[in-house]
């Protein structure tokens with residue numbers, strides 16, 4: 017398991033933390049001290065000149081972290097205003113509050129007091145973290161509303177912007193989709209990212225996300241019984257990425273003495289006349305990602321329409337399900353793609369043969385709509401675990417209306433139902449791999465394994481035909497015999513890399529042509545391949561970062577997941 021790539025739910029986090037404490041090797045107060053010290057360290061790394069900070073401390077251990085942060089910043093020469101509640105917190109937070117009270121006062125935690133002190137350089141939000149169980153109300157809700165003011169000084173969130181549900185990325189008590197809470201400049205979370213850091217608006221509200229190591233590594237096996245979720249991110253090594261030592265390398269590298277059939281044969285089923293180029297986009301992507309052969313199969317009356325480039329593409333007419341079954345008698349066809357530009361009626365007709373062959377198969381677009389039009393009881397009857405369904409939210413809602421409704425329903429109590437929950441339940445119900453598209457793409461298998469790939473900086477990827485290219489990339493990798501979860505995960509990464517490399521102005525047609533350069537860099541082991549724009553950024557180098565960490569006595573080097581900017585932000 018590569019360090020840092022696993023995602024833990026808040027329940028898994030609590031179980032890990034309590035196993036650590038019951039071992040007798042670490043106390044809750046020590047963990048809190050490490051957490052607070054890590055946040056203070058990251059603040060000092062980015063705001064090296066001491067300034068004036070307001071620390072907002074909530075009723076639980078998140079607030080406890082806030083009191084620790086205040087102590088460390090005070091020692092470093094910062095001027096602090098600490099706002100807190102006069103409640104009875106747990107013993108660790110009570111101890112940290114007591115220690116702060118020996119240094120300075122605690123002002124009331126409410127919007128009016130905050131308004132009087134917010135002329136500062138930094139606001140530290142330690143109100144709620146993983147323990148948020150319900151929608152905030154009353155004075156705390158008013159204070160959280162004040163934190164959404166864009167004219168505030170930069171906000172540093174402890175574990176998360178307060179009010180965020182760390183299991184879903186939603187905000188209890190607010191409408192899903194439209195809700196926005198405080199927007200942090202920096203979020204320092206602990207041990208492992210949580211789903212809410214990378215899903216829904218959580219991904220956009222955390223700002224730079226840093227995961228600080230607080231020494232829980234010996235207890236990670238506690239969470240290992242639960243289905244595993246991995247975060248696919250450029251900064252994190254992924255087991256199957258084609259690093260020279262990785263298992264997928266030989267697949268992508270292609271054997272020097274091989275022939276084209278060793279790289280598989282992808283069959284892309286296309287639609288009738290005037291169905292557009294969707295299937296051709298998929299086919300081009302499958303070719304570019306290295307399938308040995310790609311055949312486009314429209315009905316006979318649309319063959320002429322598909323005669324244009326690329327010439328490498330083979331064309332063979334497939335009229336109906338029995339034609340398709342005949343064609344699939346050729347066992348060298350190793351993967352299928354059904355849906356893009358196919359037409360719903362044709363897709364419905366071809367589905368039984370496409371599925372009966374038991375070969376890896378991507379079902380996208382019209383094939384998903386065709387599935388959703390089957391009677392509910394039979395909808396998924398012939399699916400299997402080599403099928404990958406690739407719905408966007410609209411298609412998902414047609415296939416799994418109950419799950420989609422739960423995703424949009426406002427709820428006052430947490431944890432909220434998440435896209436991860438929805439994808440897992442859908443995969444289990446369909447007995448197929450489910451890839452739910454969006455800026456926060458979730459991929460889940462019927463046995464519960466899941467991947468999350470989130471991009472917050474690629475709005476131009478949401479362009480007509482981008483999904484067809486993704487379907488083709490998956491089909492190409494499936495044809496090359498990558499297992500379904502790996503093919504889907506790698507395709508999503510290549511897709512985003514291609515969009516990032518091309519930049520604004522992207523159309524779906526541009527995506528496949530970016531793939532060769534990305535593959536070349538991957539196969540040559542170019543270190544900067546996953547950096548933004550496909551090039552390694554200049555900036556503070558690793559040595560400088562280590563020195564800075566050493567200087568601030570940081571516990572351990574943390575990973576920055578969503579942004580890799582480790583430069584101080586200039587002005588405080």
Ligand SMILES: NC(=O)C1=CN([C@@H]2O[C@H](COP(=O)(O)OP(=O)(O)OC[C@H]3O[C@@H](n4cnc5c(N)ncnc54)[C@H](O)[C@@H]3O)[C@@H](O)[C@H]2O)[C@@H](O)CC1
Nearest residue numbers: 033047048076077078144145146147148149150151152175
């Ligand atoms: N998990 C870990 O390993 C560690 C966690 N730490 C911190 O502990 C935090 C979790 O602490 P807690 O479990 O105490 O939870 P929080 O501090 O996130 O908040 C929970 C407290 O707020 C109350 N509460 C929840 N929702 C509320 C609402 N809507 N309105 C008013 N009150 C509400 C709860 O009853 C509880 O008292 C983490 O986010 C992190 O900051 C760190 O101190 C150390 C290590």
Ligand SMILES: Nc1ncnc2c1ncn2[C@@H]1O[C@H](COP(=O)(O)OP(=O)(O)O)[C@@H](O)[C@H]1O
Nearest residue numbers: 408453454455474475477478480481482483484
């Ligand atoms: N805001 C966004 N940022 C980045 N990628 C996005 C965003 N919205 C959608 N995407 C991605 O763009 C692609 C769009 O696919 P899809 O909705 O099927 O479009 P089409 O049917 O036009 O091909 C998917 O890969 C999806 O994950």
Ligand SMILES: [K+]
Nearest residue numbers: 141144174176
């Ligand atoms: K917080």
